[in-house]
Amino acid sequence: MNLSSMVFLLIVSVVSLVTSLNLLFSGCCYFLDWELVSINSASVEMALIVDWMSMxxxxxxxxxxxxxxxYSGGYMSGDHNIGRFMYLVLGFVLSMLLLIISPNMISILLGWDGLGLVSYALVIYYQNEKSAGAGMLTALSNRVGDVAILLGISLMLSLGGWNFYFYVGGESIANSYVIFLVVLAAMTKSAQIPFSAWLPAAMAAPTPVSALVHSSTLVTAGVYLLIRFSPSLMSSFASTLLLFLGCLTMFMAGLGANFETDLKKIIALSTLSQLGVMITILSLGWATLAFFHLLTHALFKALLFVCAGSIIHSVGDYQDIRMMxxxxxxxxxxxxxxxxxxxxxxxxxxxxxxxxxDLILEVAFLNPLNEVCFWLLALATGLTVCYSFRLVYYSLSGDYNLSSVSSVSDSDVLMTWPMLGLSAGAVVGGAAVSWLVFPAPVMICLTLPVKLLALAVSLIGGFVGYVLNLMVENYKLKSLSLYPVVVFSGSMWFMPLLSTIGVSRKVLGGGSVYSQLGDGGWSEYYGGQxxxxxxxxxxxxxxxxxxDSIKTYLVILLVWLVGLLLII
Incomplete structure (x- = not known):
């Protein structure tokens, strides 16, 4: 089944790429629209958009x-429910494709909710308490965005329809509220602060799902939606908010990854950092550049997860990089x-x-950034190289820390061939897409220190990441001398704690009390029951x-007489 599905998806990929190139060079765009039902002069329509970006x-x-x-054919070969897993992954891909080609808020909701539902089913695939908690956190965090989309649909009723292409760039009050709700939905789906806790928690899913989720599907849905709404972002407060939150998310994720020891969570925090990069450049008005980074990031991040899964699978299902x-x-x-x-x-x-x-950093430095965002952007770039070299030191080089009976090798062909395919994309994908998306060169004029800043922070970050993690003084890490800072940084600024304990005690606890006293108590007593x-x-x-019971008549007569006496 996985082979036939793979061949089908490869054929769809090639056809979509050829169609995209044709539309890109011709400048055409096809908008397919058919009406399902009409409500108060507003038509509920099913719409599809076929342009170079969606294809x-x-x-x-x-x-x-x-x-x-x-890759899943090799990684999940010992699983008894591999058929169910394949169907869930295909449903996940189908929901994402529906969201990509939908210019209508109602049809977007179908793909948006489909992603949320299937992602919950995949996160709890390994049926244990940790997976259940991670799935609940993922589902509840994404429900905030789902509610925002629903509210946006209800507000767009006053605009006369749900095809957002006709309202993008408008100045009405309803349009401003819709933009705010879309930004809120994108922040939850793309895990920006303060909704970042669910992204590392979703690592409870099988590694092939993580490779799919963190490269091109679930977490990129919010960025893609903002790219479609980008003409409306520049004239609103939302762009300033997105700029600050994107830079802050980059810095927080990069800092957290430098103190994380779980291999998959390091890569998940890396994804969170790159999502912050996309949101930052998108808030500055460069939607095409954000889309370009979305595509290139999908290639090398999928490769990173696939390789991490191969390593985890080979070393006996360990995920701690200190054990490698x-x-x-x-x-x-x-x-x-x-x-x-x-x-x-x-x-x-x-x-x-x-x-x-590199182009994103230079364009961002060219824009009139404030001082805080400028330095957050520079520091986050250095932290990216820092945790990457730290990962190389702990797992790939250094001493062999596995048990002596471990058999570690690249023996499974089903897992190595997809790595080579994705590696080709990671090497040539950036150049190929840049020639297509940006056919004309753009002049970027920067001073020499600013021009060299990205290179300088990358070299310093790589040096710091490798050297500071060397073991000294009886195998005590230098970084542990500042233990409170390590705990604060490594726990994503206590965001998972606030997202789970605070919500469960206040919100869900209050809901439980209301359910017992209200829904199952007084409202039942004075309501339905x-x-x-x-x-x-x-x-x-x-x-x-x-x-005609005589006793009944006597009782009614007695009650009537008592009432009459009381009145008299």
Whole structure:
């Protein structure tokens, strides 16, 4: 099943890419629209948009999904429910494709809610308490965005329809509220502060799902929606808010990844940092550049997760990087590919990340940034290289820390071939997409210190990440000398704690009290059950009256006489 699905998705990817190139060079865009029902002069329509952006994104999603499905055949081979897993992944991809080609808020809601529902089912795939908690946190965090989309749909009723292409850039009050709600929905789905806690928690899902989620599907849905709404962001307060939150999320995720020891969570925090990069450049008005980084990031991040899954699978399902080490001697293909992905993430020249990330930093420095966002952007760039080299030190080089009976090798062909396919994308994808999306060169004039700033912070970050984690003084880390700072930084600024304990005690606890006293208490007594019991008693009295019972007449007569006496 996984082979046929992979071939089908590869064919769809190639067709979508050819269609995208045709539309890009011709400048055409097709808008398909058919009316389902009309409510108060507002038509509920099913609409599809076929332009170069939607087709190119669909091509990348299908290509990465085909590689992940092929990889899942090896990674999930021992699972008894692999068929169910494949159907869930295909449903996940289908929901994302529906969201990509939908210019209508109602049809977007179908793909948006489909992503939320299937992601919950995939996060709790391994049925244990940790997965259940992570799935609940993921679902409840994303429900905030779902409610925002629903409120936006209700507000767009006053605009006369739900095709947002016709209202983008408008100045009405309703349009401003819709933009605010769309920004809120995108922040929850793309895990920006203060909704960041669910992204590392979603690592409870199987690694192939993480490769799909963190590269081109769930977390990028919010960024893609903002790219579609980008003409309306520049004239609103939302752009300033997004700029600050995007820079803050980049810095927080980069700092947290430097103190994390779980391999998958390090890569998840890396995704969170790159989402902050996309949101930052999007808030400055460069939507096409954000889309370019979205595509290149999808290639090397999928490769990073696939390689991490191969390593975890081979070392006996350990995820702690301190339990690895020296893997360069045993897993040549996986180590080569993960190094390639790490270098692309750091913006190494002529790899995929270089073309988008370096351009984003230079364009951001060219814009009139405030002092705080400027330094957050620079520090987050250095932290990216820092945690990447730290990961290389702990897992790939250094001492061999696994048990002596471990058999570590790249033996599974089903897991190594997708790595090579994604590696090709990580090498040539950035250059190819940059030639297509930006056919004409853009002049960026910066002073020499600002021009060299990105290179300088990258080199310093790499040096710090490798050297500061060297073991000294009886295997005590230098970083642990500042233990409170380590705890605060490594826990994502206590965001998971605030997102779970605070919400569960205040919101869910209050809901439990209301359910017991209100919904199951007084509202039942004076509501449905009370009315039911009253009507049943009344119908019983009427039935006894209609049966000509003399006792009933005597009781009614007695009650009437007592009432008359009381009145007198």
């Amino acid at each position: 190119m994104f669909m091509s990348f999603v299908c290509f990465i999904s085909s590689m992940v499905l092929f 080490g020296g893997l360069v001697n045993f897993m040549h293909i996986s180590v080569m590919c993960i190094n390639l992905a790490n270098l692309a993430l750091c913006g190494f020249p002529f790899l995929a990340g270089f073309y988008s990330k 009370g009315i039911y019991s009253t009507l049943m008693k009344s119908s019983g009295y009427l039935q006894s009256v209609q049966e």
